Amino acid sequence: MAHTQIDNDKIRQVFFLLFLIFLFIFLFLQMRSFLPGFLGAITFYMLLRKWMTYLVEKKRWKKSLAASLLLLLSFVIVLVPIIVTINILSERIGNAIHNSNQIVDAVNAFVKRLEARFDISIMGSLNPGNVSGAVANSLRGVVSATFSSITSIAVMYFILYFMLVSKQTLEKWVYEFMPLKDENVHVVGTEMKSLVISNALGIPLVAILQGIVGLIAYLILGVDDVWFWFLFTCIASMLPFVGAALAYVPLCIILYMGDQHWQAIFLLFYGFGIIGTVDNVFRFMLQKRMGDVHPLITVFGVIIGINLFGFIGLIFGPILISMFILLVKIYMSEFVRRRQTAENQLEV
Incomplete structure (x- = not known):
């Protein structure tokens, strides 16, 4: 009887684990677009954890105030330079896309000069239409990636705030539940x-x-x-x-x-x-x-x-x-x- 009871418990355990795995996979597939933001929150948490401890335990700041200050500093020091860099590069890339045909013609002329000078064949003539199409597809990808990055940053800061505020509870939970x-x-x-x-x-x-x-x-x-x-x-x-x-x-x-x-x-x-x-x-x-x-x-x-x-x-x-x-x-x-x-x- 005891043996049957043990077998029943194991069966229940297996079905429960299978249900948890199924639920985890379902949730992961629904939220996979937020994964970069979650990883970003973990990354910044590792970098800011020491400073959060210093402000809360040494300086006796409120957790919400300390977390808000660290988030603001990380945005100014890290993300603002990245945003400025993206704006500069985007402007120049936009000009290059606008003048893509002239660029292709110039490259064709350069290649022909090399071929005539050294009597070699480097490549056939570039098709400006194909290049323009490829550039347009790349531009759509850049725009899509930009919106995706903005979403990831918003998710990252949302998660990071609560990770910092609940630092002790979070780390205690990790120690208790990691097998x-x-x-x-x-x-x-x-x-x-x-x-x-x-x-x-x-x-x-x-x-x-x-x-x-x-x-x-x-x-x-x-x-x-x-x-x-x-x-x-x-x-x-x-x-x-x-x-x-x-x-x-x-x-x-x-x-x-x-x-x-x-x-x-x-x-x-x-x-x-x-x-x-x-x-x-x-x-x-x-x-x-x-x-x-x-x-x-x-x-x-x-x-x-x-x-x-x-x-x-x-x-x-x-x-x-x-x-x-x-x-x-x-x-x-x-x-x-x-x-x-x-x-x-x-x-x-």
Whole structure:
């Protein structure tokens, strides 16, 4: 009878777990568009947690006031520069779209000059109509991404406010309900903080550093719209594989087409030799000091993050991969190795 009762309890437990999994999947599918905002809230929470504790426990501020101040500062320090950068880039991209046919004609003329000079065939003539169509599709994608980003930011601050105000309750809940030993929960929290600092601070910091190195060359060469190219270099440097070359290679072509041959050649060598060195050395060096993130995790994390979350995935992608690897290690320590140890003791 007891055996039957145990079996019935297990059956009820299995059905209850299946229902929870089904409900979780249903809710996740309905709210997946808010996932970037939720990840952003976790990221900012890790960065602001210490300051929230300082204001509430040391300075005796009200939780609502401390949280509101931290949210305001994060918006001014982090998001306002991003918004200004997007506005500058959007204006220039809009002008490029408006004059896309002239740009294609100029590139065609440049390619034909190279083909005639070196007696080679580089590519066929570009079709301005196809290029304009592709640019229009890209513009629609940019507009859609902009509205999506605005929604994600609103969701992020909404969640972040309540996370900061309910900091103690939230962390107590995590410790109680995570199915891990307390020491492993502490390891997850410590590693999560390290990963957030490494990616949320390391990636933008290296991008700015690389943009400054590029800015020096742009000022020496007297490049037009030097601040646009500085911002463009910063943004491009965060992209995998191509990196800042996405900025200075087109600029080299523009300089060469404008009969500034030595400037174009100098910038090309400077870009691959100096700007590229900053990307290849300081990016991984700085992130390793901050969070010991393997370079492959950073590269593949950026690729996966961009596919999942868009531009904001530059930060979240490496964090997700690193957390997955960490959880696998903890699972091995928590269950597999403990079971093997128990089996070995029984054999002895």
